[in-house]
Amino acid sequence: MIRLAIAVDKKGLSVKRIKEWDQQFINDEGTTKMKKNFIILLLVGIIFLLSGCSSNETLTIISGSENETLEPILKDFERETGIHVEMQYKGSVDMMMEMQTDAINQYDAVWPANSLWISIGDTSHKIEHASSIMTSPIVFGVRKSLAEALNLVDKDVSIHDLLELIEGDKLRFMMTSATQSNSGACAYIGFLNALLGNPDTISLKDLENEQLKRDVTSLLSGINRSSGSSGWLKQLFLEGDYDAMVNYEALVIEANQELVNSGKEPLYAIYPYDGLAVADSPLGYVNNGDADKEEAFLELQAYLLSDKVQAEILALGRRTGFGGTVSEADERVFNPEWGIDANKTISGIRMPDAEVISQALLMYQTEFKKPSLTVYCLDYSGSMQGEGETSLKEAMRLILDQETASQYLLQSTPKDMTIVVPFNQENIDVWVVEGNNSSEMNELIGKIDHLDPGGGTDIYTAAMYAIDFIQSLDYEAYIPAVVLMTDGKSNDGRSFRDFEAYYEEKAMDVPVFSILFGKASEDQLKEIEQLTRSRIFDGKDDLISAFKKARGYN
Amino acid sequence: MKSKIIGAAIFLIIVVMAVVMFGSGNRKETITIKGYIGGEKTGFFDDEAVQEILLKRYGIIVDYTKAGSVEMVRYNDYGDNDFLFPSSQMALEIFKREQGELMLKSEQVFNSPIVIYSWGEVAEALEAEGYITKENGTYFITDFERLIQDIENEKSWSDIGMNLYGKINIICTDPNKSNSGNMYLGLLSNMLNNVAVTEDADVDEIGPRAKSIIERLGYMDYSSGNLFASYIEKGMGNGPLVVGYENQLVEFALENPDIWDKVRDRVAILYPEPTIWSEHTVIALSDNGRLLIEALQDEELQKLAWENHGFRIGLVTTERDSEIIQTVGIPENIDQVMPLPTADVMETLMKIIAQ
Numbered sequence: 001m002i003r004l005a006i007a008v009d010k011k012g013l014s015v016k017r018i019k020e021w022d023q024q025f026i027n028d029e030g031t032t033k034m035k036k037n038f039i040i041l042l043l044v045g046i047i048f049l050l051s052g053c054s055s056n057e058t059l060t061i062i063s064g065s066e067n068e069t070l071e072p073i074l075k076d077f078e079r080e081t082g083i084h085v086e087m088q089y090k091g092s093v094d095m096m097m098e099m100q101t102d103a104i105n106q107y108d109a110v111w112p113a114n115s116l117w118i119s120i121g122d123t124s125h126k127i128e129h130a131s132s133i134m135t136s137p138i139v140f141g142v143r144k145s146l147a148e149a150l151n152l153v154d155k156d157v158s159i160h161d162l163l164e165l166i167e168g169d170k171l172r173f174m175m176t177s178a179t180q181s182n183s184g185a186c187a188y189i190g191f192l193n194a195l196l197g198n199p200d201t202i203s204l205k206d207l208e209n210e211q212l213k214r215d216v217t218s219l220l221s222g223i224n225r226s227s228g229s230s231g232w233l234k235q236l237f238l239e240g241d242y243d244a245m246v247n248y249e250a251l252v253i254e255a256n257q258e259l260v261n262s263g264k265e266p267l268y269a270i271y272p273y274d275g276l277a278v279a280d281s282p283l284g285y286v287n288n289g290d291a292d293k294e295e296a297f298l299e300l301q302a303y304l305l306s307d308k309v310q311a312e313i314l315a316l317g318r319r320t321g322f323g324g325t326v327s328e329a330d331e332r333v334f335n336p337e338w339g340i341d342a343n344k345t346i347s348g349i350r351m352p353d354a355e356v357i358s359q360a361l362l363m364y365q366t367e368f369k370k371p372s373l374t375v376y377c378l379d380y381s382g383s384m385q386g387e388g389e390t391s392l393k394e395a396m397r398l399i400l401d402q403e404t405a406s407q408y409l410l411q412s413t414p415k416d417m418t419i420v421v422p423f424n425q426e427n428i429d430v431w432v433v434e435g436n437n438s439s440e441m442n443e444l445i446g447k448i449d450h451l452d453p454g455g456g457t458d459i460y461t462a463a464m465y466a467i468d469f470i471q472s473l474d475y476e477a478y479i480p481a482v483v484l485m486t487d488g489k490s491n492d493g494r495s496f497r498d499f500e501a502y503y504e505e506k507a508m509d510v511p512v513f514s515i516l517f518g519k520a521s522e523d524q525l526k527e528i529e530q531l532t533r534s535r536i537f538d539g540k541d542d543l544i545s546a547f548k549k550a551r552g553y554n
Numbered sequence: 555m556k557s558k559i560i561g562a563a564i565f566l567i568i569v570v571m572a573v574v575m576f577g578s579g580n581r582k583e584t585i586t587i588k589g590y591i592g593g594e595k596t597g598f599f600d601d602e603a604v605q606e607i608l609l610k611r612y613g614i615i616v617d618y619t620k621a622g623s624v625e626m627v628r629y630n631d632y633g634d635n636d637f638l639f640p641s642s643q644m645a646l647e648i649f650k651r652e653q654g655e656l657m658l659k660s661e662q663v664f665n666s667p668i669v670i671y672s673w674g675e676v677a678e679a680l681e682a683e684g685y686i687t688k689e690n691g692t693y694f695i696t697d698f699e700r701l702i703q704d705i706e707n708e709k710s711w712s713d714i715g716m717n718l719y720g721k722i723n724i725i726c727t728d729p730n731k732s733n734s735g736n737m738y739l740g741l742l743s744n745m746l747n748n749v750a751v752t753e754d755a756d757v758d759e760i761g762p763r764a765k766s767i768i769e770r771l772g773y774m775d776y777s778s779g780n781l782f783a784s785y786i787e788k789g790m791g792n793g794p795l796v797v798g799y800e801n802q803l804v805e806f807a808l809e810n811p812d813i814w815d816k817v818r819d820r821v822a823i824l825y826p827e828p829t830i831w832s833e834h835t836v837i838a839l840s841d842n843g844r845l846l847i848e849a850l851q852d853e854e855l856q857k858l859a860w861e862n863h864g865f866r867i868g869l870v871t872t873e874r875d876s877e878i879i880q881t882v883g884i885p886e887n888i889d890q891v892m893p894l895p896t897a898d899v900m901e902t903l904m905k906i907i908a909q
Contacts, residue, residue, distance in 0.1 A: 119775050125619050129559040129600075130780075134600070199773030200721060205635060274719050278788045287619075320816055323673075324789025347719040347791030350772035 003486055020062040057296040058084040062098070063111035064182065065089040065231030065283070066136075066251055067088075071314055077303050083296045090231040090545075091181030095360065096121035097511060107286050108293050109300075113182035113230065113248070120354045129297065133248075133304050134318035137346040138183050138276040138340050141252035141267035142171065142244040146336070152270055153339065157409065159194035159272045162362035173223065173244035175239055178364045180228040182428040182550065187246040188364060189330045189357070191219055193349045198274055202352040207359055209422040216368045221477075223370075228549060239533050240509070248279055248339060253317035256338050269339040276403050278324055335425050362409070369553030371415035372551045373478035375466035378448065379486035380458035381424040381515070387445065388487050388518020395485065396448050397513065401546050402439045407538040408544050410551065419469060420444060425456035427465050459486055459494030460523070463512055464502050480510045481550040485539070488525045496527045515546045517537045584613045587842045589637035590626040591618045592733060593779025594666075594798075597805050598863045601823040604855060605861065614848040622776040624648070624904075627837075632656065632802035638844035641733035641778070641834045643800070644740075649837055649898035657837055661847045663856075664834040664865035667888045668737050670695065670724060670824040672780070673790040677822035679714050686824055692885045694827045702745040706767055712796065717822075718794055722769065726797035727781050728774035730908050734781070735774060737830050739764060739796040739903055740894040749828075751894040752903070761906035778802070782856055786821075799832055800884060804864025807882045818883070825885065828892040834865065 001508060012052045074085045090098075092112035098104045099121030112118060118127050125507060146155050150165055165171040176184035193199070196206050206418040210263045224289065227233040234251045238258055245256075249269060256266040283515035284306065285297045303309055308318045317333050319326050319342055327335070329342035352356065357529050378392060393486070398404050400418070405411045412418060422428040431447055433440045511534035514525040591599065598604055599616050608614040623640035625647035634798040640646065646660055652785060672680075677693055678726075680701075681688045687696040695701060704722065711718035724742075729737035743752040743760045752760050775781045782802045803823055807814040816861075838844040849855065859865040861874050864882070879886055 115780060116773065119773075119777075119780060125621055129596075130783075132783060135787055135789075187558065198720075200723075200770035280784060280787050280790055282783075322786055322813055323820060324787065345718075345789060347717075347790040349720070350725075350770075352772040354773060395838065 005467065039307055039418070041446070050462070055085070057083065058293055059108045059281075059293065059296055059300060060086045060106070061109040062088050062090055062095055062104075062107045064113045064232075064281070065094075065229035066113060066248055066279075066375070067111055067408055068231045069110050069250075070313065073287055073304070075307060075511040081296075081299060081303075083299060085300065089186075089229060091176060091177070091229065092117045092183050093182065094545075099123075099127065104286055105288055108288070108290075109283060109285055109297055111283045113281055114277065114522075115280055117182065117229040118282060118284055120357065126287050127284040128287050129294075129301065131301060131305065132280040132282050133301075134310075134313050134320050135278050135280050135324050136248040136250040136318050137271060137278045137324075137344075138186050138268040139249050139252055140173070140244060140246055140272065141255065142173075142266040142270060144266055146171070146243055147268035147337050147339075153268060156273050157270050158274045158402050159190050159276075160198075160274070162272060163191065163194055163219060166219060167393060171244055172242070173246060174226055174233060174242055175246040176227055176230055176233050177201065177548075179361045179530060180277065181231075181233075182279060182366045182389060183230045183232055184226070185357075185361065186351075187359065188391070189351060189510075190272070190274075190276050190349060191361060192216065193540070194274060197218070198349075201350050202356050202360070203354055204359060207356070207363060213363075213367065219267055220364075220368050221370055228545065231248075236533060246276075246450055249319075250317040252338070253333060253335070253340060256335070265340050266336065271341070271344060271346065272453060273347065274349065276304045277351070278346050280397065281318075316495055365409055366411075366413050370477065370479045371413055371417070373417040373419075373470060373473060373475060374481045374550055375421060377418060377459070377462040377466055377467055377482065377484050379424070379453055379457060379459070379484070380422050380453040380455075381487075381489075382429060382454050383457065383487055383489055384453045386518070388520075390518045392485050393449055395444055395517075395539060395543055398446075398543065400439050401447050402436060402441055407510045408455075408545070411549055412441070414504040417473070420443070420448065420465060421462055421469075422448070422451055423462040424454065424460065427462055428433075430465075430469070456492035457486070457490045459484055459488070459490040460494040460496065462498040463528070464494070464499060465509065467503065467510060471506065475508070475510075479551070480508075481534075482510060482512040483546070483550045484512060484514045484525070484528070485517060486514065486525075487520040488514065488516060489521050489522070490524050496524060499528070500531055510536075511550075513537065513546060513550050515543065570572070579784060584609065584615055585842055585845070586615045586617050587636045587641060587846050588617045589619075589635050589839075589846070590621040591639040592623045592641040592834070593620045593628075593783070594641065594734075595664075595863075596620055596779055597809070598859060598865070601858065601862055603862070604858055607852060607855055607858075609847055611852065614846065614849055616846070618845055620777060620779065622728070624729070624736050625731040625776060628652065632839055636838070637846050638839065640831050640837070642894075643734060643833050643835060644894060644897055645733060646835050646837060650775040650898045651897070652655060652859075655828040656839055658840065659838040659844050659847055660835055661851070662794060662833045662835045663847070664801075664859055664867060666801040666832050666834070666865050667829045667891070668734060668741065668826065668832055669798060669800045669803075669829065670826060671785050671796040671798050671803060672794060672822045672824050673822050674690075674822055676716065676718075676790065676794045677824065679716050679879055680824075685715050685826075690885070693822055693824045695824050697804050698826050698828075699745050699749050702742060702767075706746070706763065709896050716794070719789060721770070722771055723786075724783070724793070724795045724797060725793050726768070726774065727769055727778050728776055729768065730904050731774075731776040731826065732778055732781075733832060734778040734797050734799060735898070736904070737894060739768065739790060739907065740900055741826065741830050742767065742890060743895060743903055749892075751798035752774050752899055753900060756866035757899060757902045757906075759889065765907050765909070766904060776845055782806075800825075800863035800866075804878065804882050805862070808864065808878070811881075814881070818839065823884065825888070828890040829888065830894055831888075831891055 024431050095112045096117035178184040178188035236244050259266050314320045326342040334340045334342040404412050418433045420431045436470050470480045510533040512528050513534045514536045517539040594824050623645045626638050627645045685697050685701045686693050708721050726738040729735040743764050745902040746760050746763050747756050771908050775792045782798050785796040836847045
């Protein structure tokens, strides 16, 4: 009977009624003990099934990676309610693009960094109950000694001041991709605004300004590494040796906690007075007409907004409450030594009209960002035969066929370089296309299609060749990347040790991404991922994000 | 033994069936009514007390989708929706003219004046400059015309001693999508027209001036609910002056008494003189929509609309009147009101803004 009592909580009235019926039955009938037990057992079984409907509810949330820090809180929620929360991470601008299509229906909730992206993306009004969970302003985090040397500490700094330092090559920084993530997009719009001399708002006509185009291009060339979402950018920052990043105040706090713990110098947070924006992290429900999910969603939202959990979130360096400022914040978290000021009013630019935002993002991708220099190493070994080969060839068609690629904003620009290196136990050939000429691209597709797999696998020799090739070009002018498209079973020729030694000797900071095909094995690729600070993608599920990543959209 | 098992199984099935029937059999058939509502009314429909009365007395469950008032009356296809619930007579006029044949009935059920949300510090600065005056604890924008003139002349926040970036402006929702922005456009035009209702003959002069003020705002949200949320969450730097309905802050204060205690002195509601009434109107597209109109006139629902959500409701007065007025700090009566330009003039103004 204890189980029944538990079930009553979960399922409400109907189960309670079963309990009443059950007792009535036992009293009235006075049947044998065995039959009684049997029926109770069956009832318990049914109740398990019934209550299972709600307590086993899963909420799949597409969220900015800056919310990864909140996972322990979501685990507590799961323990308390039985509702399972599955987080999938993506940049807010990517999420906005998904909201414009049916792709959003695969999730139960969205949790971007800024409500702006729901407003723009949710044209069919599928997102409901959106409510801000916390806020955090976007800041420039600069290595403290550098910030002091550049005279950025304890004074009002404008975006324009920072631009001068960047243009004078005194400051290099990391930011997320403007076309994928909120912090990158807001920073980029902030830069455009400052470069245009701070108009009230940016117009379509402003974007055609030739001087602006030159200025932005040169500015963006000062970005040394970037990523598709803000949480990942923080990770990347900690793994490397960089000077500055554009990120949320909360993530600068997180980064600083880790830096200080490992005895390194913290970042100093700069709040430019004419720019950037405040993230308000709205959690919204995707209405797919499932009442149970909706109830579970509202339970989660209420939990996150409860006083107890809001205090936990505040302790994680997010501003909570109301009005965007926190008075009397814990100075161990919101540390004034790091330039952090939770009581600071964040006054920023107005975001331009939705049409201007879209156009600005398109131009970022096609005109302003550094061109990409991508070497695709394609695995033509025997183990790729069948499904692996087919999906690999399809994937290459997607990225090379300019019409298909443009559907995903993945088309090449006239300055891009595309290199394809087919390999098995040795490198089979090398094919190069400069720019985005369609017939050359189609010719390349033809070559890829005609080659058949066979032989052993040596991914390391191929990857080393790709690095060599990149080095032979003026690679600083590009966003360089190697993409290994393979099933990951290297069994011939060189070893990871050889590759590691070679990579470290070159010290070029070129990521070597892997996209997995066929019956793939990740083990060997994980070593490469760690060494080159890259990522492994699945050739079926993450193809688009893999290509975006490799092409430096992030 | 086998027959006992079968017997038990049959019994179980009966039990389950009985439970299912018992569980749903004691009330009349419920109807789910679908429709579009302005974002400022989600709080009302999400209120459990409201849901209970709708269900128990009228057998109604409302399944709403949030949409801008001006946007929702211009959809091409309403599918199986039963009603629209925009926030103004203006939206009703557009609907009547463009798709009037779809309307079975309409009824104005709630009212709320257009106000400007602000912050204590901003209000003090505006008061010092003589734009606004405090009377009995309420701020009135007594020199609204001059405030609008100074906005038009691109006065900066720093000119009035505020440490805020940029020029003074009043942030509103997209006048072509959402009602509060739309009504503000009307009010703004009237102010630019020397505090006289803008008429056909004035549009050529007033329209472009209003546009130049509004286009400086850049991105505008489609929903008054969203704009209010971002005002309250992102704070003064993001929204020093924001157009909304009076009921939005009243609702916030009533729903969050603890927070309200702490922030009362930080936020400020400014009442433009004159202001404009927003008249929240249900448009029935089906018989079920008519049923909703009937239900929303329920005296107790009207009372909840005022006591929990701050919509002014006309005749019904409640014991809690003075408590609400004092807690939130709103005036008892709104005296200085002016009409919107006619629907035709508004449409012309909207077209100019959209160009």
